[in-house]
Amino acid sequence: RYCTIPPQFMRSSSPATTLVKVISLFRLLPASRVIFNLPHQLLRPTSAFSLLPTNHHHHRYSTISRSLTHQGQRNPLRKITVTNTITYSIDKTTATMPLTYSTLSEQNATTTNAIIDHYASSPEFLALSKCEGDGILQRDDEDASKLQKGIDIAKDKGVLDPDFVPEEYISIDVLGKSPGDVADEILGTVRKSEGLPLVVLCGLSGTGKGTTVATLQEKVEKEDKKQVVCWSNGNIFRSVTLLAVTWCEQQEDCDGFDPVKALTKENLASFMAMLEFGKFNGKFDTKISGLGLDLLISEVQNTELKVPKVSKNIPTVAEVTQGEVVLFASDAIKKMGEDGIFVLLEGREQTVNYVRTPLRFTLTLSDMSLIGKRRAAQRLAAGALAEVNEDVGEEAITKALDGQLAKMVKEAELDASPTWMEYITGGCLKGK
Secondary structure, X not given: OEEEOOHHHHOOOOHXXXXXXXXXXXXXXXXXXXXXXXXXXXXXXXXXXOOOOHHHHHHHHHHHHHHHOHHHOOOOOOEEEOOOOEEEEEOOOXXXXXXXXXXXXXXXXXXXXXXXXXXXXXXXXXXXXHHHHHHHHHHHHHHHHHHHHHHXXXXXXXXXXXXXXOOOOEEEEOOOOOHHHHHHHHHXXXXXXXXXXXXXXXXXXXXXHHHHHHHHHHHHHHHOOOOEEEEOOHHHHHHHHHHHHHHHHOOOOOOOOOHHHHOOHHHHHHHHHOEEEEEEOOEEEEEEEEOOEEEEHHHHOOOHHHOHHHHOOHHHHHHHHHHHHXXXXXXXXXXXXXXXXXXXXXXXHHHHOOOOOOOEEEEEOOOOHHHHHHXXXXXXXXXXXXXXXXXXXXHHHHHHHHHHHHHHHHHHOEOOOOOHHHHHHOOOEOOO
């Protein structure tokens, strides 16, 4: 049942010759699961978070199967033993994309999966991933706390119902699933439902909400032939901020933006009344009309709504306008749904809870370490892509990635000790 490859078989003057010799043994094996006992220097374990497209898995797996069943050979050989080390299995879940310029330039799930796989046993990458993951979770907690404070303020003002209970969320574990898999799972529920086509999507940073929303939009438009709108509250917060800043500019006793004077209950009600959602120029939009302003958000979202006087004051305004913006968004989304538009709403549970729909989904990840790995891989990919061009090969791509990794580890003063327990239980930054 076992075939031992003598050391001299592996010693070749040419790596290509060695590869041919090893592959020639595949012809003796059946098209079933093949187990290798090889040193870890020769084979790397793949990431548990497989995000490669399904058709890619099938392609790679079927190629292996054809190689193993050439000439209809059947043989009970199941194992090739080189040394007694770690066992690796080769099947459709371990097929990975090569680190080519094409893979790197995609800047998507396939890219991050390939990089995570490449650095699966790298202490430096694992240390960077842990630090990135810790930072993401900390920021998510801080954002959730700030949003909840704003919601509590809205309840105290009577803007939001303190006894409001949202519909139950459907939890989807994205581990091992491609964005297409997650989108299909969501649409499987959506297409069976009745009522307004409104989908709410929540989840921690790094679980793939943005990619999933984009995939859902593409599928609904192509497969269901429906118009899709991805709603965000961000431009509404910016619009209220613009009105508050403009109001201060028109007051003689205001020296710049004065939140105490501008953000009174009466003023906020007046500012919200200056926003109107409806059809303008044949399409849904939000109109800002008041204090001398007459604007459509679609026309100023990248200009007037992003000037410094607006951007720097958004956090202050958003904290006290959560309730008002939530109600405005809920009304706008309802209008679009009644007009037959498929609406996708992505956001934090604290705010999207107040939008009525049974189609509520939250993305989870059973292996939380992968949140940090994905973010680290995204940073490496972006940095390396800026250093290479489409004419380079895998060696140059790998070199660029290694350089980015070394740079990021140094900049963050990461402890990249190879001791497993240190980057599992230790702090990600020196002195923390």
